[in-house]
Amino acid sequence: MSLNRIVILICTALLCGACSIQPWVKPYERENLADPIMAFEGHGVSTKYVNHVYEAREAGRGAEGSAGGGCGCN
Amino acid sequence: MVVTDFSTKILRSLAFCFFAVSSLLLAQGAYAAVLPEDRADILYHSFDGGGVTIHGPSILMRKQFKEKVSVWGNYYADYVTSASIDVVTSGASEYTEERIEQTVGIDYLQEKSIISVFYSTSVENDYDAETKGIAVSQDFFGDLTTISLSYVQGDDIVGNNTDPTFERFANRKRYSLGLSQILTKNWVIGLSAESVIDEGFLQNPYRSVRFLLPGGGAAARQNEDYPDTRNSDAYAIRSMYYLPWRAALRFEYRTYLDSWGIEADNAEIRYIQPWGQDWVLEAKYRYYTQDQAFFYSDLYPYQDYQTFLGRDKELSTFQDSAVSLGVSYNVNSHYLSAFEKVSVNLFVDYMQFSYDNFREATPANTAEFGVGNEPFYQYDANVIRFFVSFWY
Numbered sequence: 001m002s003l004n005r006i007v008i009l010i011c012t013a014l015l016c017g018a019c020s021i022q023p024w025v026k027p028y029e030r031e032n033l034a035d036p037i038m039a040f041e042g043h044g045v046s047t048k049y050v051n052h053v054y055e056a057r058e059a060g061r062g063a064e065g066s067a068g069g070g071c072g073c074n
Numbered sequence: 075m076v077v078t079d080f081s082t083k084i085l086r087s088l089a090f091c092f093f094a095v096s097s098l099l100l101a102q103g104a105y106a107a108v109l110p111e112d113r114a115d116i117l118y119h120s121f122d123g124g125g126v127t128i129h130g131p132s133i134l135m136r137k138q139f140k141e142k143v144s145v146w147g148n149y150y151a152d153y154v155t156s157a158s159i160d161v162v163t164s165g166a167s168e169y170t171e172e173r174i175e176q177t178v179g180i181d182y183l184q185e186k187s188i189i190s191v192f193y194s195t196s197v198e199n200d201y202d203a204e205t206k207g208i209a210v211s212q213d214f215f216g217d218l219t220t221i222s223l224s225y226v227q228g229d230d231i232v233g234n235n236t237d238p239t240f241e242r243f244a245n246r247k248r249y250s251l252g253l254s255q256i257l258t259k260n261w262v263i264g265l266s267a268e269s270v271i272d273e274g275f276l277q278n279p280y281r282s283v284r285f286l287l288p289g290g291g292a293a294a295r296q297n298e299d300y301p302d303t304r305n306s307d308a309y310a311i312r313s314m315y316y317l318p319w320r321a322a323l324r325f326e327y328r329t330y331l332d333s334w335g336i337e338a339d340n341a342e343i344r345y346i347q348p349w350g351q352d353w354v355l356e357a358k359y360r361y362y363t364q365d366q367a368f369f370y371s372d373l374y375p376y377q378d379y380q381t382f383l384g385r386d387k388e389l390s391t392f393q394d395s396a397v398s399l400g401v402s403y404n405v406n407s408h409y410l411s412a413f414e415k416v417s418v419n420l421f422v423d424y425m426q427f428s429y430d431n432f433r434e435a436t437p438a439n440t441a442e443f444g445v446g447n448e449p450f451y452q453y454d455a456n457v458i459r460f461f462v463s464f465w466y
Contacts, residue, residue: 049117
């Protein structure tokens with residue numbers, strides 16, 4: 001399957017979904033999800049620092065949020 | 075590398091797709107998304123391990139205006155004292171340096187979309203970095219789904235303290251796509267993908283590799299030589315689950331592949347438990363593993379053994395793990411009544427690094443065990459984050 005077909009399929013799915021899918025978790029059912037302990041990262045300044053610690057010492061990078069510039073790795 | 079080029083094309087194509095769908099939904103009108111809270115954080119950070127200590131402050135402030143715009147700024151400093159294994163084996167002396175990073179950003183809210191831009195500079199005595207980025211996030215399906223896209227570009231200038239005329243350049247482009255999906259009233263997951271393209275001078279101007287001299291009884295050194303390009307893809311899945319007794323369980327897995335042949339995986343599990351009205355306790359375990367870059371070697375058989383040469387331990391085969399404990403306390407005091415909420419937070423991480431093919435080639439070890447037979451390197455590190463957060 002070509003790349004264009006994949007993209008067209010995804011776009012079509014999103015557009016159709018946007019028109020027809022109804023939210024199955026109603027706004028009044030999201031009390032638990034709104035609890036601060038359910039944030040993927042509750043403390044941005046702390047998360048950014050930890051990601052920098054990892055990125056300066058591991059080759060793996062990306063898909064974790066911003067880690068800032070510079071090296072700091074010697 | 076074919077896989078990374080293909081992924082980048084997919085991310086770019088999805089970007090166009092995303093903007094098209096976003097435009098349609100914006101035209102329809104929708105529920106409002108929410109800007110981040112007004113908040114200030116004052117953080118002290120410390121890393122101590124492997125002969126390196128790095129500490130300093132990080133201050134992050136964010137303020138909304140007319141519920142449409144949120145402006146933020148971050149000041150971050152690293153004060154480094156290093157006698158790392160690289161420094162020791164190269165025969166250099168312990169050194170100190172500092173890095174100052176300053177970032178400003180704006181988030182703009184439009185119906186269900188948030189458009190963000192930021193600009194950042196990082197200055198060291200031998201390394202300057204300028205980074206800028208744009209991101210868009212959009213809620214779909216009654217706010218059950220959030221899709222985000224970002225593009226970040228970095229332009230670095232690499233110097234060398236031993237040579238004032240030395241100046242090299244590196245630039246970086248990062249394309250990322252994220253999806254957050256509410257599955258049930260207690261469960262939300264996040265998917266993310268990011269491609270990074272590096273071009274330019276990607277090696278450390280001070281680091282050298284070692285090679286065997288004729289006869290094999292001794293080693294000499296020559297400069298590293300890395301490829302001028304590096305493309306990488308990373309994919310991550312995160313899960314957050316609300317437990318019946320008011321606690322949260324978080325899981326994360328990420329896989330990584332780059333054009334230097336490095337494959338890496340990491341997984342993390344985190345447990346968050348409120349205690350009473352004002353305390354939140356957190357425990358985390360993280361494990362990371364990677365395979366070496368195709369051109370890495372701890373010891374080459376002879377000088378100029380191959381086109382690309384590298385002996386950075388971050389390019390070797392190794393594993394690390396981290397155990398983290400954290401506590402947050404909401405401060406209730408009439409002296410702080412000007413703020414909606416104030417919390418004091420302490421997180422302590424204990425990390426262990428264990429290398430499979432990077433040897434601790436200190437002069438003493440080489441003399442005792444012989445060239446190429448030194449013990450494999452390993453070290454522990456303690457990481458501290460202490461910060462106070464103010465909501466207003």
